[in-house]
Amino acid sequence: MPLYNRFVLPEAQLDSLTVVLVSPRNPLNIGAAARAMANFGLRRLSVVAPFEPTWREARSAIGAPALLVNAMESETLAEAVANCTLVVGTGTLTRRKPEQPVVPLPDLAPRVSRELASGGRVAMVFGSEKHGLTREDLSYCHLLVEIPTDPLQPSMNLGQAVAVCLYELIRSAVSAPETQPATSAISITSAATSGRLDLLAGVIEETMQAAGYSPRAMQSANRHDLRLLLRRLSLSTQDNRRILGLFRRILWRLNRGHGGDRKSG
């Protein structure tokens, strides 16, 4: 029973968003990129100038997803993105002075959605594990997206970078629309009414007295604090019923143990 069955990009747009891996070397990374795509509902993968043995291995791995088996392959990035209207280069950009506009990843989604909504085709381009995207590669990009990593450890693993970027694109589609009311702890179940809280407070107070917890001088202050406490806890009806049951049992036992010297009946 997933929360997100309205999943996520309109069907027609799914095929307009391509992930492009440029010269990937490590079959595990290729597999991880493909897996992240499947997790976030994408299906068009394009691989540029892969290292052949690696690529064969990744593609023929047991359980390789269809999107890996069906991936497009091309010699050059130019070819891979030829039919795209928005090409987004990814990186962490600590060394190079960028020649294009740079968008922080958290601000990317609106730009991509707009492009897709207007019938465009978008490529998200990831460089090789070793060097990232070259200056030549970047020259095919309309804009660069920067993942906000720690300057002390800026370079991300390829599979993780793909996951984070795709999550960001999916994220806005998930978090913006329709409902999803402020997630409060109790919003699922019905909250206990004030009257029920008072009933509970009464039984707890009796228990306090029966257990000798609440000296006479403190009773009024304790009653006040207890009332506040019970409200602060946001008890559901069911919580309230359970706690009431427990305290009634305790009270009965305490009074029985003392031969009913505090309560008769």
Place this chain on the structure above:
Amino acid sequence: MPLYNRFVLPEAQLDSLTVVLVSPRNPLNIGAAARAMANFGLRRLSVVAPFEPTWREARSAIGAPALLVNAMESETLAEAVANCTLVVGTGTLTRRKPEQPVVPLPDLAPRVSRELASGGRVAMVFGSEKHGLTREDLSYCHLLVEIPTDPLQPSMNLGQAVAVCLYELIRSAVSAPETQPATSAISITSAATSGRLDLLAGVIEETMQAAGYSPRAMQSANRHDLRLLLRRLSLSTQDNRRILGLFRRILWRLNRGHGGDRKSG
């Protein structure tokens, strides 16, 4: 020339956010989780019941980051999160009916920031590659976060799941700087730690038994429900202390009343 030199959580809060891996099996995944942490500037890693050969291998890998070498190790999740005030379980939740509030990942950051800002300590808990978090594990969590994956391919790779979750926490700090409105009922006082909640749960359970509330066949289910209930209530340290005091008093009185037949001493 990174865009994000105001990086990212206040220094003092960095040590209040722990990533907990429960029973990880694959050293590559452990390494990937550690790398994502370094990318997003975190440094506290805790590993619960790792598969020993794997753990040794991951830890001693060439270039293993300091946070991996310095990771804490514990036998149980209870121990790993004992000093945390907010324990967040992660998953994709397609099978189980959750017993806690579920927060979509895109809505998690404000809840975590609030907790950190008020001096709390937060754990993000990730289950093993094979099964994710067990029902027992989940009972230590205050809330569950759901990564919005495709129902057709819900299960994420561990390293990628860690990257996506940490990115989300960092994301908001990057995209919505300063401020911090939303005052919650409990943000004023410090929240009770997981360890203190367990202490309280133990005393309440003893009380239930002493009062004859909990028949033997129900004890395990009651223990489970009690653990969840106490987490749902968002008890402050002070609430916790008071309730503990009350139950200790009750317990003492119950046991005395029965001539110490259940407890000696």
